Amino acid sequence: MRVFKQRSGLFILVLMLSLTGCATTGVNTEAEVPARHSISEFNDQRFAEVADPWEETNRRFYRFNFYFDKYLFLPVVNGYEYITPTFLQERISGFYNNLEELQNFTNSLFQLKGVEAASTLGRFVINSTVGLGGLFDPATSFGLERNNQDFGKTLGYWGASSGPYLVLPLFGPSSVRDAGGLAVDTAISYGVYSAIDPFACSDHSFAIGAGITTLGFIDTRHQQSFRYFESGNPFEYYLVRFFYHERRDIESGKRLPEE
């Protein structure tokens, strides 16, 4: 979840086309016959259910992400993996993971988790210096464990419920709360890096910034093994939704209702 600026009108166009496509397929004139088994015959609690009032739109975005992966994202990631030696790939991931410590740090503070914040700060300092700007991760071997934090978790920690499920274009599974959190984290990172502006002295600071952002985005996808619609199960949308929701709820440390 990094700064990603969408500058391209083409992207919006592709998005719109993909969302409106296929509206007219599948006309069937034969009358429907009720199925042999239906939900009414079972008297059980529903499970794996997550509030999803915008399922139709979410499914459109889910499909959009599938096509985006297929035609652009994964070919680029595969090309990157092909031309970049594994050692270099790992260093690049390390560099970006280290930058994310900023987000981990701010959110540990927001949750008033002092020890965790100090440990994250320690990680950042060690890995940025001894670890050569995050290329290596000596902090983990010193016993400082990574704590992934984001503003969505912070909101959850202070009791905000996730709200309805969302599938975001490019980012994938989310919720109203987590999408808001993503925006806040992005804004903070953007603000901090603009203030520091490490390439200000260069004539090409814009190009360098854009390059770093793009590579960061490729690295993020490179680090994720998930592929849309490859689970072999037609209910994948629900399984992903369920695991995403539960995992976020559990990891945000939200208070649990009594049994």
Added chain:
Amino acid sequence: MFKLKLFCIVCMLLPMSVHALDENYGYPIKGSHEASILGTPAELMPEFPASLPTRQLVLDLFPDREKPPVFFYDEGLRCTFTYQDKKAPLVFIVGGAGASDRSAKLITMTKALHQAGFHVITLPSPTSTNFIVSASSSSIPGDLTEDAADLHRAMEAAWKQVKGDIEVSSFNLCGYSLGASEVAFVAKLDEDRRVFNFRKVLLINPPVSLYSSVTRIEELMKQIPGGSKKQGVFVNRMLSKFSRFYRYGNYVTINEDFLYAIYTEKLFSHAETAGLIAISYRIGMAGMIFSADVMTNSGYVVPKNRVLRYTDSLFDYFLVSTHLSFFDYFNEFFYPYFKKQRPGLTKQELIDSQSLKSIEGYLKSSAKFGLITNENDFILTKTELDYLRQLFGERARIYPRGGHLGNLAYKENLAYMVAFLQDKEIIQ
């Protein structure tokens, strides 16, 4: 109650009687259910290179088949092809029920085989949606003979796509769980068709009889209070137990350490673990039932003639399908279909044909077969395990523990798998 007592006594005696076999085997998880869920801890797996030269194959096996819009993403049978740049033996691998070509177990096996110098092609299970939609001639999975014919056709198509790019010294087959039974039938079919002339065929944790093994998995469902019809209540309760454990344990994230802690702290009882296995099996089955129903427009869980769009909610179909048992599917969907094809077919005949016993003469006589399974694989009865032992004799490798596939990724198991397929002298 008596049974429970007996079980306890057996459990207490067990470690002693298998001690001799046990000594040198380092796979750590004792319980059958626990091993099946947890698999192999990362540090007990071999080390693999970070990336493999891989290509995804998409096979168009039925060019004229019209695919329902709800399966818009299915553009053909997906197989994963991993290759060597020199002449090498090739292994086709088929996974267990519901597995796609990229299931975690298949990826691990591919890594081990590739490292040892094999080309590998993994295929989706005939019970996966991808296969039902794109590769099954009937779109009704579960018949070993028909599924083997579909698999064989898919293997031929996959080979056709890659044969210009690689050099192959021999063809081999490997499958786990349901996939193991299927590859046994594929090997038999190939003896007639003479396309691949498989050199080695390895079966990992196969059921002897599909019907009997599925019955045993369905029985796990009975350990849920209220049985399978109350699975929703059960899942929700387990989930809150899981959350609570995480919350009070000060865990940083849900990772392998956390899951291992669930095991060591015995968060879930034996019965609850059984219930969780049964639920995950039912979710896989639900996918199969739904896909078969949509593809054949049978009106089983989706109203007949309804055309589902890709934006439609499928949630009710999901819940309905997970509440149906294998027996429902067998009696109401599977058997009627085959009875229509072959009038006079009895249920027992259909059940009997879904078993390794139906091709036992071939399995016994052919030296190309090998078997890996575990003493405590819960899909086998004691009698079935003895049957496998007797059928495969010295070609069987039976580990003292590992449950159903739990030890598949354990380094010793993978080393054995590789050595068998390389046809090396194997030290027992």
